[in-house]
Amino acid sequence: xxxxxxxxxxxxxxxxxxxxxxxxxxxxxxxxxxxxxxxxxxxxxxxxxxxxxxxxxxxxxxxxxxxxxxxxxxxxxxxxxxxxxxxxxxxxxxxxxxxxxxxxxxxxxxxxxxxxxxxxxxxxxxxxxxxxxxxxxxxxxxxxxxxxxxxxxxxxxxxxxxxxxxxxxxxxxxxxxxxxxxxxxxxx
Amino acid sequence: xxxxxxxxxxxxxxxxxxxxxxxxxxxxxxxxxxxxxxxxxxxxxxxxxxxxxxxxxxxxxxxxxxxxxxxxxxxxxxxxxxxxxxxxxxxxxxxxxxxxxxxxxxxxxxxxxxxxxxxxxxxxxxxxxxxxxxxxxxxxxxxxxxxxxxxxxxxxxxxxxxxxxxxxxxxxxxxxxxxxxxxxxxxxxxxxxxxxxxxxxxxxxxxxxxxxxxxxxxxxxxxxxxxxxxxxxxx
Numbered sequence: 001x002x003x004x005x006x007x008x009x010x011x012x013x014x015x016x017x018x019x020x021x022x023x024x025x026x027x028x029x030x031x032x033x034x035x036x037x038x039x040x041x042x043x044x045x046x047x048x049x050x051x052x053x054x055x056x057x058x059x060x061x062x063x064x065x066x067x068x069x070x071x072x073x074x075x076x077x078x079x080x081x082x083x084x085x086x087x088x089x090x091x092x093x094x095x096x097x098x099x100x101x102x103x104x105x106x107x108x109x110x111x112x113x114x115x116x117x118x119x120x121x122x123x124x125x126x127x128x129x130x131x132x133x134x135x136x137x138x139x140x141x142x143x144x145x146x147x148x149x150x151x152x153x154x155x156x157x158x159x160x161x162x163x164x165x166x167x168x169x170x171x172x173x174x175x176x177x178x179x180x181x182x183x184x185x186x187x188x
Numbered sequence: 189x190x191x192x193x194x195x196x197x198x199x200x201x202x203x204x205x206x207x208x209x210x211x212x213x214x215x216x217x218x219x220x221x222x223x224x225x226x227x228x229x230x231x232x233x234x235x236x237x238x239x240x241x242x243x244x245x246x247x248x249x250x251x252x253x254x255x256x257x258x259x260x261x262x263x264x265x266x267x268x269x270x271x272x273x274x275x276x277x278x279x280x281x282x283x284x285x286x287x288x289x290x291x292x293x294x295x296x297x298x299x300x301x302x303x304x305x306x307x308x309x310x311x312x313x314x315x316x317x318x319x320x321x322x323x324x325x326x327x328x329x330x331x332x333x334x335x336x337x338x339x340x341x342x343x344x345x346x347x348x349x350x351x352x353x354x355x356x357x358x359x360x361x362x363x364x365x366x367x368x369x370x371x372x373x374x375x376x377x378x379x380x381x382x383x384x385x386x387x388x389x390x391x392x393x394x395x396x397x398x399x400x401x402x403x404x405x406x407x408x409x410x411x412x413x414x415x416x417x418x419x420x421x422x423x
Contacts, residue, residue: 014229022225026218034213035206048217055221059228128205147202168196175197187201 007071015062026055029072032148033079039132039144040083046090054082069158076149077159080141087137124185131181139174142167381407381414389423 007028013021033054038047057078065074132140138160145151145159157167179186379387384407392400404422408415415422 014225017229017231019226019229022229023222026222026225030218031207031212035211038211048213051213052217052221056224059225062228125205128202143202146196147199147206150199153196171196178202187198187205 005067008067011062011065011071012067015065022059025071029075032150033075036076036144036148037079037083039129040080040137040141041086042133043090046086050079050082050086053085054079057082070151070155072149073151073155073159076145076151076155080145080159083141124182127182127185128178131178134181135174135177139170139177142170143174143178146171381411384410385414385420385423392423 007025010021010025014025034047034051037050037054038044041047041050054075058075061078065071132143135143141160142156145156146153149159151159153168153171154164156171157164160167162170384403388400388403388407391403400423
């Protein structure tokens with residue numbers, strides 16, 4: 001177990017029957033996971049369903065959990081799969097999901113033609129949220145897993161079933177596009 | 189890994205921007221997920237007492253039903269007659285049947301507590317003389333004496349018979365009137381009509397008219413047609 005040993009121990013305790021351990025685990029990850037799912041599915045009503053489905057799978061698979069990786073990696077892999085299932089069911093999966101990194105870069109360039117005035121009118125966080133919604137799903141997922149989930153590049157690759165180089169590439173494109181969207185308000 | 193050692197960009201500033209929105213799940217969702225988590229790891233020991241409690245409830249229901257239907261004195265249905273104070277058992281049976289026919293059909297007649305005969309202290313033997321038991325005893329002795337005397341002399345000694353009745357304490361006036369018929373039947377069982385007829389005649393001859401009349405009434409109750417059949421007049 002790595003740095004997430006505390007979470008992994010909580011999960012093991014919960015699997016052993018300690019309901020209080022789950023409460024601690026849930027309190028630590030509920031906000032970030034909620035935001036990750038909300039920005040992934042882009043649907044407030046679906047966010048709640050996917051969020052509950054994600055935790056239901058955590059509960060159902062508690063005895064299968066092995067602390068071979070960080071708990072966050074395991075949790076966000078489940079969350080990513082839940083989002084994928086939601087996209088399949090709703091048929092709203094963006095076609096750009098299947099694009100390679102080159103195509104993703106081209107799509108990111110196209111998105112720069114969006115209404116800059118609208119982006120600049122809101123607060124930085126609002127503009128960031130709007131920019132996130134315009135990101136291709138792979139880049140958005142990589143960015144959210146990195147920022148909200150606290151996963152490393154390798155863990156992002158593990159959670160999304162891609163190699164670390166691909167995960168890193170998606171992450172670079174995502175950050176470049178978000179910086180362009182936020183302009184001077186973008187963090188360094 | 190190399191990628192982990194050299195992160196592409198710092199997380200914290202972006203996290204601050206994202207978390208400023210205070211976007212959190214609703215409380216109902218939190219409660220639902222926590223409840224599901226607790227339910228999933230609830231002690232399984234609780235699973236055995238649920239069927240056990242169901243079995244106990246079923247057993248209790250069976251016992252109650254058995255007790256209800258197994259006890260004949262307790263009616264299955266409580267009627268107004270059960271709630272009313274118990275009536276004195278002086279009303280004719282027909283009237284009581286009309287008051288609660290359903291109950292009377294299903295349950296046997298009950299004996300109210302106050303209807304039970306009071307516990308009596310056994311009196312001295314002398315105190316019971318004159319009662320039905322003593323009448324039977326006296327009649328038996330009288331019949332035996334008459335039989336002996338008839339065998340010996342061929343005729344009855346009526347004054348002696350009356351004396352024997354007097355000695356035995358037989359007093360028809362003390363006999364309870366409602367039990368006259370039963371008493372007469374009992375006397376008829378222990379002596380022949382001829383002997384009884386002779387005894388009544390002896391009483392009348394001795395001047396004990398009232399006693400003779402009472403005995404005659406009993407005699408006629410026991411043998412209503414005997415005098416006519418024999419062609420005899422009332423003694």
